Amino acid sequence: MNTIPNRRAICETLMEKAGQDKTIVVLCSDSRGSASLEPFAQAYPQQFVEVGIAEQDLVSIAAGMASCGLKPFAASPACFLSTRSLEQIKVDVAYSQNNVKLIGISGGISYGPLGMTHHSTQDIACIASIPGMRVYLPSDRHQTKCLMEALVADDSPAYLRVGRNPVEDVYTSGQCNFVMDKATVLQQGKDITIIACGEMVREAQKAGEILKQKGISARVLDMYCVKPIDRQAVLDAARETGSILTVEEHSAFGGMGSIVSQIVSTCCPVPVVNMALPDQPAIAGTSRQVFDYYGLNASGIAENAERMIKSSGKIYPEH
Amino acid sequence: MNDTELSRKAFLLREQAAGLIYRGKSGHIGSDFSVMDILVTLFYLHLNVSPAQQTDPSRDRFILSKGHTAEALYCILCDKGFFPKEELETFCQFGSKYTGHPNKNINGVEINSGSLGHGLPVGVGMALAGRMQGQPYRVYVVMGDGELAEGSVWEGAMAASHFKLDNLIVIIDRNRLQISGTTESVMNPGDLRSRFESFGWQVWECPGNRIDALDQTISEAKASVGAPALVIANTIKGYGYSAAENQAKWHHKVPSEEEYQQILEELKERRAMIE
Numbered sequence: 144m145n146t147i148p149n150r151r152a153i154c155e156t157l158m159e160k161a162g163q164d165k166t167i168v169v170l171c172s173d174s175r176g177s178a179s180l181e182p183f184a185q186a187y188p189q190q191f192v193e194v195g196i197a198e199q200d201l202v203s204i205a206a207g208m209a210s211c212g213l214k215p216f217a218a219s220p221a222c223f224l225s226t227r228s229l230e231q232i233k234v235d236v237a238y239s240q241n242n243v244k245l246i247g248i249s250g251g252i253s254y255g256p257l258g259m260t261h262h263s264t265q266d267i268a269c270i271a272s273i274p275g276m277r278v279y280l281p282s283d284r285h286q287t288k289c290l291m292e293a294l295v296a297d298d299s300p301a302y303l304r305v306g307r308n309p310v311e312d313v314y315t316s317g318q319c320n321f322v323m324d325k326a327t328v329l330q331q332g333k334d335i336t337i338i339a340c341g342e343m344v345r346e347a348q349k350a351g352e353i354l355k356q357k358g359i360s361a362r363v364l365d366m367y368c369v370k371p372i373d374r375q376a377v378l379d380a381a382r383e384t385g386s387i388l389t390v391e392e393h394s395a396f397g398g399m400g401s402i403v404s405q406i407v408s409t410c411c412p413v414p415v416v417n418m419a420l421p422d423q424p425a426i427a428g429t430s431r432q433v434f435d436y437y438g439l440n441a442s443g444i445a446e447n448a449e450r451m452i453k454s455s456g457k458i459y460p461e462h
Numbered sequence: 463m464n465d466t467e468l469s470r471k472a473f474l475l476r477e478q479a480a481g482l483i484y485r486g487k488s489g490h491i492g493s494d495f496s497v498m499d500i501l502v503t504l505f506y507l508h509l510n511v512s513p514a515q516q517t518d519p520s521r522d523r524f525i526l527s528k529g530h531t532a533e534a535l536y537c538i539l540c541d542k543g544f545f546p547k548e549e550l551e552t553f554c555q556f557g558s559k560y561t562g563h564p565n566k567n568i569n570g571v572e573i574n575s576g577s578l579g580h581g582l583p584v585g586v587g588m589a590l591a592g593r594m595q596g597q598p599y600r601v602y603v604v605m606g607d608g609e610l611a612e613g614s615v616w617e618g619a620m621a622a623s624h625f626k627l628d629n630l631i632v633i634i635d636r637n638r639l640q641i642s643g644t645t646e647s648v649m650n651p652g653d654l655r656s657r658f659e660s661f662g663w664q665v666w667e668c669p670g671n672r673i674d675a676l677d678q679t680i681s682e683a684k685a686s687v688g689a690p691a692l693v694i695a696n697t698i699k700g701y702g703y704s705a706a707e708n709q710a711k712w713h714h715k716v717p718s719e720e721e722y723q724q725i726l727e728e729l730k731e732r733r734a735m736i737e
Contacts, residue, residue, distance in 0.1 A: 168594070189594070190594075192590065194621055195620070195621070195624075197617040197620070197621070199583070199613075199614045199617055200583045200586070200614065200617035200618060200620075200621055203580055203583030203584045203586070203587060203614065203618065204583055204584070204586050204587035204590065204618075204621065205587060206573070206584055206587060207573070207583070207584040207585060207586060207587020207588040207589075207590070207591065208587040208588070208590060208591040208594075209587075210523075210572060210573060210584075210587075210588060210591075211519070211523070211587075211588050211591035211592060211595070211597075212519060212591065212595065213591050213594070213595075215587075230577060230580075231580065231583075231614075234574060234575075234576075234577045234580055235573065235574075235580055235584055238565070238574045239565075239566055239573050239574040240566060
């Protein structure tokens with residue numbers, strides 16, 4: 144089992160690039176430890192800025208730096224970064240077109256036992272709705288590295304969310320089939336498509352294997368690029384597999400599943416079911432416990448996929 | 463231009479700002495008239511900016527944190543040649559980039575503003591970037607006094623002194639009025655000098671509708687070493703049109719035809735009186 148969390152892949156990439164590119168700066172809000180950025184702060188003190196526990200300040204300062212030609216990466220717990228700083232993200236980063244990369248760490252329900260203050264289950268909805276903001280939820284450390292390399296090289300703002308804990312590898316090193324802003328096909332299939340992002344990708348991948356053993360051919364997509372979403376991959380899935388199941392560590396309102404549903408209902412209506420966290424404060428527990436409780440795991444995904452196929456897409460009772 | 467000529471220019475620019483508001487049917491005339499002398503002093507005597515320097519990394523950076531006084535800023539940028547007058551005449555019209563608050567699609571604007579409490583922390587980032595890149599520029603931020611109720615101002619104030627940003631100069635347009643009434647009654651900003659000094663700032667204070675006093679005070683503030691500088695510019699809201707002076711209701715009132723003519727007349731008279 145992999146013991147390296149995705150956040151460490153972020154630090155590694157930044158350290159690889161910062162020696163050559165002196166415009167790279169990292170900003171933290173008393174979060175360098177939780178973001179695994181301590182090694183960066185040690186190695187590149189001239190390119191590291193600590194702003195204290197002040198997330199609004201973090202984002203505004205990063206925007207000011209970007210407007211003067213630097214490439215800031217601002218890392219803070221996703222729960223605070225995405226909503227407390229939302230105004231600064233909207234105005235100083237997105238509206239002002241400043242190349243700030245926002246790194247939301249310990250995203251979703253990573254801080255499971257700490258309560259809803261520390262959960263970020265609305266970050267996709269909030270940030271994706273801002274014109275000019277991109278939203279990425281990589282699935283494992285290898286993909287995180289590929290994504291970070293692409294983000295270091297481009298010049299427009301983005302939000303990237305990773306979880307706190309090490310997650311099982313989805314890919315192997317150098318074998319990510321990573322193309323920027325294109326979903327990665329983890330398994331080809333024709334009966335249904337499962338679209339997942341972030342930590343749900345590994346569960347979706349396992350669900351695909353479970354279904355295969357039952358003779359069901361499920362396509363599995365890693366939609367790490369929630370915005371701009373890979374529309375073509377979504378439409379191909381709708382046309383070629385006839386139904387779609389989305390899975391995400393997020394509220395059902397305005398998440399990746401909502402975006403997929405909009406595309407499908409507009410362009411190629413087929414049944415879509417969104418698996419997401421319920422509209423209530425998440426139960427306390429480790430990520431595994433919380434995911435299992437809400438059925439956001441391989442068996443839960445496989446069950447829903449099977450029911451969708453058997454019932455022509457309708458797995459929930461009609462209201 | 464000397465201080466006298468600039469004082470006249472400030473009244474002329476007020477006429478132009480009033481015209482934008484009258485024709486655009488939108489704007490913040492009370493604050494425009496209050497802040498105009500501060501902006502004129504900065505743009506004509508201190509800021510190292512020009513249309514030719516817009517991508518020069520060493521240019522000074524200016525942030526209008528109180529973005530609602532966009533009309534005052536636009537008239538100055540237009541006068542300095544950043545864009546033609548005909549373009550500015552689209553102010554607040556359908557499809558115009560000259561919106562009621564500044565945005566970067568307009569030449570000379572460094573950051574989009576309008577949401578209060580952002581300018582100071584963004585200025586901290588610009589000042590830090592200047593230091594990290596060895597650039598000689600200064601960052602100037604103009605804030606309102608009602609804006610001081612925003613918590614993000616104080617996050618920025620704390621950071622500016624923590625980082626000892628002596629390349630950052632903030633000027634507060636201290637007109638003591640906001641949309642609902644006096645700053646003291648809405649949310650008392652208290653003793654600004656001692657509050658900012660306790661945050662580690664060097665603080666100056668001067669009459670804010672006098673170019674000569676502003677010029678001298680800003681010159682002194684620029685010499686601040688090891689700490690960010692604050693200038694409390696004591697202004698009169700609506701300065702230049704007596705019916706609007708110290709009247710909160712003129713915060714964003716659009717003048718009637720009659721009022722507009724009165725404004726132009728009074729501004730012309732005041733301009734002529736300057737010797």
